[in-house]
Amino acid sequence: MKYIDEYRDGTLARAMAEAIAGEAIAERQYRFMEFCGGHTHAISRYGLEDLLPGNVEMVHGPGCPVCVLPVGRIDDAIRLAMRPEVTLCTYADLMRVPASAGASLLKAKAAGADIRMITSSIDAVLMAEAEPAREVVFLAIGFETTTPSTALSIDLARDRQLSNFSVFCNHVLTPSAIRAILDTDHLPPAEQVRIDGFIGPAHVSTVIGTEPYRALCAQFAKPVVVAGFEPLDVLQAILMLVRQMNAGVCLVENQYIRAVTAQGNRIAQRKMAEVFALRDTFEWRGLGQLPHSALRLSEAYADFDAERRFDVVPVAAADNPACECGDVLRGLKKPADCKLFGTTCSPEAPMGSCMVSPEGACAAHWTYGRFRDRQATRVAA
Numbered sequence: 001m002k003y004i005d006e007y008r009d010g011t012l013a014r015a016m017a018e019a020i021a022g023e024a025i026a027e028r029q030y031r032f033m034e035f036c037g038g039h040t041h042a043i044s045r046y047g048l049e050d051l052l053p054g055n056v057e058m059v060h061g062p063g064c065p066v067c068v069l070p071v072g073r074i075d076d077a078i079r080l081a082m083r084p085e086v087t088l089c090t091y092a093d094l095m096r097v098p099a100s101a102g103a104s105l106l107k108a109k110a111a112g113a114d115i116r117m118i119t120s121s122i123d124a125v126l127m128a129e130a131e132p133a134r135e136v137v138f139l140a141i142g143f144e145t146t147t148p149s150t151a152l153s154i155d156l157a158r159d160r161q162l163s164n165f166s167v168f169c170n171h172v173l174t175p176s177a178i179r180a181i182l183d184t185d186h187l188p189p190a191e192q193v194r195i196d197g198f199i200g201p202a203h204v205s206t207v208i209g210t211e212p213y214r215a216l217c218a219q220f221a222k223p224v225v226v227a228g229f230e231p232l233d234v235l236q237a238i239l240m241l242v243r244q245m246n247a248g249v250c251l252v253e254n255q256y257i258r259a260v261t262a263q264g265n266r267i268a269q270r271k272m273a274e275v276f277a278l279r280d281t282f283e284w285r286g287l288g289q290l291p292h293s294a295l296r297l298s299e300a301y302a303d304f305d306a307e308r309r310f311d312v313v314p315v316a317a318a319d320n321p322a323c324e325c326g327d328v329l330r331g332l333k334k335p336a337d338c339k340l341f342g343t344t345c346s347p348e349a350p351m352g353s354c355m356v357s358p359e360g361a362c363a364a365h366w367t368y369g370r371f372r373d374r375q376a377t378r379v380a381a
């Protein structure tokens with residue numbers, strides 16, 4: 001790929017880190033949340049926190065699609081997959097996310113459910129076409145990044161007149177989650193997270209643009225800088241946030257101008273608006289029920305809605321009580337604060353959703369950060 005090395009240049013990264021350290025006011029604390037799991041992964045992978053001065057702290061956010069799917073929805077998906085006529089298709093990350101009572105899609109597959117891993121929603125449509133005797137259900141998850149491709153797959157199924165394809169829709173919306181993170185005045189002080197600004201998501205913003213962040217920025221007086229996923233992107237976004245705070249302004253800025261515009265991808269937005277409708281409310285792991293935060297299939301596409309076709313009645317289910325994923329997703333705790341981290345919970349045997357996907361804060365910290373924890377402990381000792 002062209003122009004990757006330029007965004008990973010160590011000399012430039014150190015210069016950018018020096019600029020952050022030079023401009024961050026020593027008496028001040030800066031706490032920025034990277035909303036997106038892709039940024040969490042980049043921050044851990046490239047050790048960016050090690051480059052920041054002590055008064056600039058990064059807080060991991062809930063922008064990992066696998067992580068925020070609540071236990072109850074995975075239970076629903078497993079129940080769907082156990083139906084003899086159903087073939088459930090989904091992305092590999094979801095297979096190992098813990099459901100109720102130690103279940104998971106992977107275990108359901110081992111027990112005989114017809115669950116297949118795919119890399120594109122189009123694969124599920126083609127599977128439905130190839131196997132007309134099967135009811136192929138696509139378990140759709142993700143933020144605005146993956147929603148357009150689900151919409152196109154449903155369109156394709158309609159064009160090909162496939163009556164055996166449907167979608168179990170769990171697409172969620174980024175601005176609603178940011179609002180939930182910030183709108184915490186009703187919570188006790190111990191549950192409120194202090195965030196001074198956001199690194200806005202990269203891929204999501206290619207679809208929705210930067211405009212949707214303006215209302216949040218104005219309402220909560222928190223700056224947002226949309227950034228790319230490369231290490232220099234992230235460092236530059238942090239510098240931009242530091243500068244905004246120092247100047248006492250609160251703006252939506254776009255660091256990722258090579259891919260993101262103010263208006264986003266209008267074609268994708270139109271297709272999403274046609275195929276999907278807003279849910280009144282939806283449960284997010286860690287954030288609870290959030291109004292107008294997720295999508296279902298619109299009336300015009302109701303024939304492709306697996307919830308209607310199979311009468312899925314959502315059943316709420318509790319997380320593993322020892323798992324701190326909820327607090328990790330809200331930025332209240334760091335992965336290493338969870339007593340299960342690295343003991344009973346690891347990527348090989350995840351106890352919570354944050355340890356499954358590489359975008360999950362716990363998985364990223366397990367892969368890259370835990371060694372730094374040990375070094376820090378040794379230095380402190």
Ligand code: SF4
Binds near residue numbers: 328345
């Ligand atoms: S370490 Fe495991 S159990 Fe603890 S918060 Fe992370 S994913 Fe959940």
